[in-house]
Amino acid sequence: MSNAPTSLEQAIERCAQEPIRVPGSIQPQGFLLVLDHSNLSILQASENSQQWFGQPAQALLGRALPDLLAEGVNLRELLANLPEDEVFPFHIGDLQLHPQAPCQAPLRVLAHAHDQLLIVEFEPSARRVSQHSDYYPLVRAFVSTVHQAKGIEELLQQAVRQIKRITGFGRVKAYSFGADGTGTVLAEALDPGYRSYLGQSFPASDIPRQARELYCINRIRVIEDADYQPAALVPELNPRTGQPLDMSFATLRSVSPVHLQYMRNMGTQASMSLSIVVDGKLWGLVSCHHEQPRAVDFQSRTACELLANVLSLQIEALEAHDSTRFLLDLRQYIVRMLAAMADHDSVSDGLLAQPEVMLQFARASGAAIISAERCELIGHTPPAAQVNALVHWLGQRGGEWVFHTDNVRRDIDVLPELAEHAAGVLAVAISQIHSHYLVWFREEQARTVDWAGRPEKHIGAQGTLNPRHSFERWQEEVRNFSAPWEPLIIEGVAELRTAVLGIVLRKAEELAQLANELKRSNKELEAFSYSVSHDLRAPLRHIAGYSELLNELEGEHLTERGKRFLGHIEEAAQFAGSLVDNLLNFSQMGRSALRLSDVDLNALVEAIRNETAPDYAGRTIIWEVAQLPKVYADPAFINMVLHNLIANAIKYSRDRDPARIEVGALQHADETEVYVRDNGVGFDMAYVDKLFGVFQRLHRMEEFEGTGIGLASVRRIIERHDGRVWAVGHVGQGASFHFTLPHQLPTA
Structure with a gap:
């Protein structure tokens, strides 16, 4: 030695x-x-x-x-x-x-x-x-x-x-x-x-x-x-x-x-x-x-x-x-929590329905349920900001799915504020992908320990450990510790995690089944829509044609009242024909294969402006069209998107003098964003979710004509391109419509 x-x-x-x-x-x-x-x-x-x-x-x-x-x-x-x-x-x-x-x-x-x-x-x-x-x-x-x-x-x-x-x-x-x-x-x-x-x-x-x-x-x-x-x-x-x-x-x-x-x-x-x-x-x-x-x-x-x-x-x-009784209690709590989760749409809602059970399960003073959207707190817990910081720290450390400590100040020293509110933490990750956690907290249990002699070791002259000389009672105040987490509770948390993942998987399977059924229903609806709209085109054209022919041949023999009725028939037939044509196009969007190629957006916008020029003849419109990039998409479908958005901008800004329409684009890391902005009547953002639905209108038909299918067509086309679509508007101040197209690899 x-x-x-x-x-x-x-x-x-x-x-x-x-x-x-x-x-x-x-x-x-x-x-x-x-x-x-x-x-x-x-x-x-x-x-x-x-x-x-x-x-x-x-x-x-x-x-x-x-x-x-x-x-x-x-x-x-x-x-x-x-x-x-x-x-x-x-x-x-x-x-x-x-x-x-x-x-x-x-x-x-x-x-x-x-x-x-x-x-x-x-x-x-x-x-x-x-x-x-x-x-x-x-x-x-x-x-x-x-x-x-x-x-x-x-x-x-x-x-x-x-x-x-x-x-x-x-x-x-x-x-x-x-x-x-x-x-x-x-x-x-x-x-x-x-x-x-x-x-x-x-x-x-x-x-x-x-x-x-x-x-x-x-x-x-x-x-x-x-x-x-x-x-x-x-x-x-x-x-x-x-x-x-x-x-x-x-x-x-x-x-x-x-x-x-x-x-x-x-x-x-x-x-x-x-x-x-x-x-x-x-x-x-x-x-x-x-x-x-x-x-x-x-x-x-x-x-x-x-x-x-x-x-x-x-x-x-x-x-x-004692362990068997404790384990039976834990199992009862687990069963009650799982039953609540199964009865609700999400894990969070189920646990929030049984807050006292969640606390009793871990013998904790507080708990938190953290998902991607929210942080729900139960009982005595640190503030939400500190709980989120804890979850971020847990996500970075990796390792085991279950983490526990009875001394936060010692073991999580990077979050000193956390120790001011809790001494013990037990956390379990309930997702392998997202930052979803269940966390329990225990308060500090300060206690006095009576030692048989001061528990300090001394080194001898030869570098060996010398035993203490005094065994007189020596008291020590122990702080910053919670009651230790019982091994059965730690095992129970791991068991709970497995059961929760099972429930999430079952719900995912149910959603997948519903999605398949919805997909099948959508296909059937598209087929029905296509068939009906296709079959209605001929009779509607007959109505429009014969009413026009009747007006030409017998118009001079009709009374003013008869001429007015005949005019209504012609307008209704034309509107119904336009509606059927739009429905047919809409149904074809989900049935037709995409033909992808490079698309020059500048050329499309210029062609659409020329095509719609008669619609704004006599109006003052200030066009602000930026230099637009090329995108990889279906040219015909993207033309329909831009045509709908620009036509809407022209229509809903007709009361402005001058009207202002801006078309531009932004380049992001993995996608191109295109927008059309106007200074027209705008809309209330409370109803923004309705904009892109079929037959959804935020303005009366008497004020602004249309079938209510244009924006629904825009969304369907962009989603088929794996892009996103959204709108921002203010009543009386105009609106802007945005869509994105992902960047495609040359081999796509």
């Missing part, structure tokens, strides 16, 4: 890298031998084995262990009792050493196979520090009452009380780990004179990462004396593997010197830790402390292990029960 100064982060990482599974030594209350499976010869021995065998550990290497035991001990037969696939130490019996050994007291022997080796541990069997000779009644009493506990804290309290009775430790406490690894003491049993830690917290850094992993697989650890002198293994490397011995499951495994100093700083000389493992994860610990060295015999350890396993299973059952 380098002697150079190091940062706190480096020291913490070094601590996390300490090889605690291969310490190379054991605690000296017993001794350890490593055997070859095939011949039971000794490959490694702890150096303190000399205390029991009367000869150095080096002298034991290579010898068969059965030769060192008392006569009549059939070691192979005892080892045959080892459970298959069992990695934990198994009590194979109490044995005596060879008569020549200085120690003739029975030794408790624990064996387990690991890493293709056989690890055998010996410890005195006569040690008994507990007043109980039979632990079964204590364990049975605990097992029979665990189901009566009303909650996890009551269950933990029962457990620490029984473990204290079994072991006799001066203080036994149970604590659970939070999401950040902080341990909080939830139950405690202690003798007079011992400091209480109930309700206090221990920082996550007190237990390094690799220690937490080891707690998950080996659920008990005993330290009989914090001042013990470790007994090294001889040789240091195992001759079979060439590596240090992995003692993950060894009962006598030596522990980190940093932890031993931690114990001494805490005033603890002996300890025992029992893991509470729930759903395969380290949920918490039962930690036993004593102010003096204290042995824990095999029976006591076995009873406590059993009790800790029952405790873990019961906590898992309680949490599973």
Whole structure:
């Protein structure tokens, strides 16, 4: 290890890298031998084995262990009792050493196979520090009452009380780990004179990462004396593997010197830790402390292990029960929200119909529904502008569809104003294309944390991490945090997103089906319109022709009244003929194929001006025709568009002297915009959506003649070119009509 100064982060990482599974030594209350499976010869021995065998550990290497035991001990037969696939130490019996050994007291022997080796541990069997000779009644009493506990804290309290009775430790406490690894003491049993830690917290850094992993697989650890002198293994490397011995499951495994100093700083000389493992994860610990060295015999350890396993299973059952109820509530909320969405035209409208359900679903104080058109807020939320800024930030970060934080100020530092209104955010994107989000907010929950000593780490002279010296209660005010988002809620949000996408897809399919039906109906209507208008042309022409002929032949014999009636017939027939012709043209626009080519707009406008010149003879019109570009379109159809727009400009400006008509164009990145502007009567923008409909008129026929089909024809032609059409007008101030044509590639 380098002697150079190091940062706190480096020291913490070094601590996390300490090889605690291969310490190379054991605690000296017993001794350890490593055997070859095939011949039971000794490959490694702890150096303190000399205390029991009367000869150095080096002298034991290579010898068969059965030769060192008392006569009549059939070691192979005892080892045959080892459970298959069992990695934990198994009590194979109490044995005596060879008569020549200085120690003739029975030794408790624990064996387990690991890493293709056989690890055998010996410890005195006569040690008994507990007043109980039979632990079964204590364990049975605990097992029979665990189901009566009303909650996890009551269950933990029962457990620490029984473990204290079994072991006799001066203080036994149970604590659970939070999401950040902080341990909080939830139950405690202690003798007079011992400091209480109930309700206090221990920082996550007190237990390094690799220690937490080891707690998950080996659920008990005993330290009989914090001042013990470790007994090294001889040789240091195992001759079979060439590596240090992995003692993950060894009962006598030596522990980190940093932890031993931690114990001494805490005033603890002996300890025992029992893991509470729930759903395969380290949920918490039962930690036993004593102010003096204290042995824990095999029976006591076995009873406590059993009790800790029952405790873990019961906590898992309680949490599973709570999770199931919580999950059922979430599903009910999801079903209610989905039902509301299905009953409305949009996701937003459905959720807005059930605002309290949306908040209860995420246990939130506020929510927002963001779509391309609007930002709807529910409950206590930041202002809409900040919510939109949040959605913009979410869209830029990419990654997962679901984002959550319980500290906005820390995790979204680019939006400091947001933290003034909310501490927690949970957001889910409900579109893969558009910026559509559902967002929930939680308010700040300021709280006071009681730490067992100031949770600060210090670096030693060698760059190692030193444990804190004081465990006096130290309070910290924690701000800017909301209640953390429960994992089930985060999973529920992902499930809700999938369901919403399903509803959107179903609505899209319904719209597509309606569009197909509408398209088919439009085709049928076009065919009908074409047929009717085509069939009406002949009789209307007959009416017009015969009325004109009647006027010529018999006009002098008609009364003035008859002549007036005949004139009305001629006008009506001519108007009906024009209407039928326009309808026929309109229906043909959807049936005829586009014949695309380069179109000179300047030439079209000039030709239309000449064609319509008789319509404005005797009027003063100021024409402002800009230099127009060439476009790629159907020449005949674009001629109809310009003819309709220019003819309308001439017609609706007839009361102006002078009339002013402007024709111009604008070039955009991907399209050309053409406009026709006049200073005529204009129109009310409240009715702008009616302008381009068939037979829609904003002025009376008596004032301005027309069939009401011209602008509908304009829209149909431009839409067939994948363009857009719109109008802007003001009553008495004129109007401007615009259409766009997309730029076409040369290969189009």
